[in-house]
Amino acid sequence: MMHAPAPQPSHRLIPSRFPPIGLFDTVATMADAEAVMELAGWTNDRLVRQRLARLPQNEWVFGRANSSIVMAAFLHAAPGGSRFNGPDLGAWYAGATLTTAVAEVGHHLRREALARGLETTKRVYRSYTARLEGSYRDIRGSEPQLHAADSYDAGQAFGEGLRAAGEDGVLYDSVRHRGGSNVCAYRPSKVLDVVQAEHLEVSVNVGDKRIEATRLDGVISSAGAG
Numbered sequence: 001m002m003h004a005p006a007p008q009p010s011h012r013l014i015p016s017r018f019p020p021i022g023l024f025d026t027v028a029t030m031a032d033a034e035a036v037m038e039l040a041g042w043t044n045d046r047l048v049r050q051r052l053a054r055l056p057q058n059e060w061v062f063g064r065a066n067s068s069i070v071m072a073a074f075l076h077a078a079p080g081g082s083r084f085n086g087p088d089l090g091a092w093y094a095g096a097t098l099t100t101a102v103a104e105v106g107h108h109l110r111r112e113a114l115a116r117g118l119e120t121t122k123r124v125y126r127s128y129t130a131r132l133e134g135s136y137r138d139i140r141g142s143e144p145q146l147h148a149a150d151s152y153d154a155g156q157a158f159g160e161g162l163r164a165a166g167e168d169g170v171l172y173d174s175v176r177h178r179g180g181s182n183v184c185a186y187r188p189s190k191v192l193d194v195v196q197a198e199h200l201e202v203s204v205n206v207g208d209k210r211i212e213a214t215r216l217d218g219v220i221s222s223a224g225a226g
Contacts, residue, residue, distance in 0.1 A: 001139060006132035008182045009193075010094035011101040013125040014069065016199060017202040024062035024071050033062045051075045054089045059188050066194035069128060070212055074188055078148050083152050084159025084184040091159075091169070092185040094130060097176060101127070102202060104212030108178040122203040126196055133190040136170030140181055141173065149175050161185065174212030 027033045027055065055074055061067040077090035085091040095101035105125060113121040139146055145154045159170060163186045174180035185191055203212045 001142075003135040004138040006136055006169075006171065006185070007096035007131040007133070008056055010096060010132055010183055011098045012073075012092070012094040012107045012128045012130065013101050013141055013200065013202075014128065016124040016126050022068050024060075024067040025065060027062045030057060030060065030062075033060060043132070047077075048075045051077065051089050055188070061188045061191070066128065066196065069194055070188050070191045080209060081156050082184075083155045083172075085163070085186075086156050086160055089163075092130070092132075092188070092191050094132070094185075095177075095181050096181045096183070098127060098175050100177045100182065102200070102213040103174065103177035103180065103211055104182065106202050106204050106213075109202060110206055110211075113204060114206045115176065119207070120203065120205045123203055125200050125202055127198055129193075129195050129197055130191050131193040132169075132185050133192060134185070134187065136161055136169045136171045136183060136185075137167055139173075140173045140193055143170075147173055147175055159186075162186070163183055 024033060052075055065207060073092045074090040077085065077087050079087055081087045081089065082093065093104075095104060111122055113119070126187050142156075146158055148154065162170065167187040168187055168190060169183060171181060171183050174182050198215050201214045203214070
């Protein structure tokens with residue numbers, strides 16, 4: 001399989017209900033990071049403590065802007081994992097464009113609304129841009145089993161194999177935004193220049209594939225599922 005650089009910049013959306021706590025942003029040493037985590041109660045969470053133990057210390061990022069946002073992506077994994085990672089350790093997912101990132105979060109927001117029996121729902125997100133260093137396994141336009149719309153099983157096995165082999169991550173087609181692409185990065189140390197951009201309100205209707213994203217000053221994106 002081919003390798004390629006990540007799109008520059010890439011775009012990630014995080015629900016604004018999760019505050020951008022600068023836990024790792026201002027500490028200067030590994031010992032300081034460990035002490036601050038203990039004081040803040042992060043390591044009281046058994047799953048976070050286990051994930052931190054799985055993340056090599058040379059991959060911990062601290063002492064730079066938004067390093068807490070990066071670390072949280074790895075330590076607060078979804079219970080069932082995501083497309084290319086299992087539940088034991090998270091990863092940094094981002095879209096090549098803001099529109100693709102909106103389509104990705106909108107898909108999951110619609111699934112949540114359907115599960116809760118809601119016809120419509122909306123949520124406010126913070127958008128971040130980042131520069132991802134490294135060389136990424138490029139499966140765009142291939143490997144249909146890894147792009148399955150309804151199962152992450154094959155993708156998780158593939159992705160965790162890459163992580164175990166020391167790969168930087170995966171470049172793949174967006175299943176939620178036709179023509180879009182995403183990146184999954186496994187190494188926090190290579191997620192650089194993370195900058196918070198605008199706040200977006202993403203709105204979905206379970207009976208409509210369109211996803212609307214609105215800045216405070218107007219509609220900026222409308223995306224359909226792929």
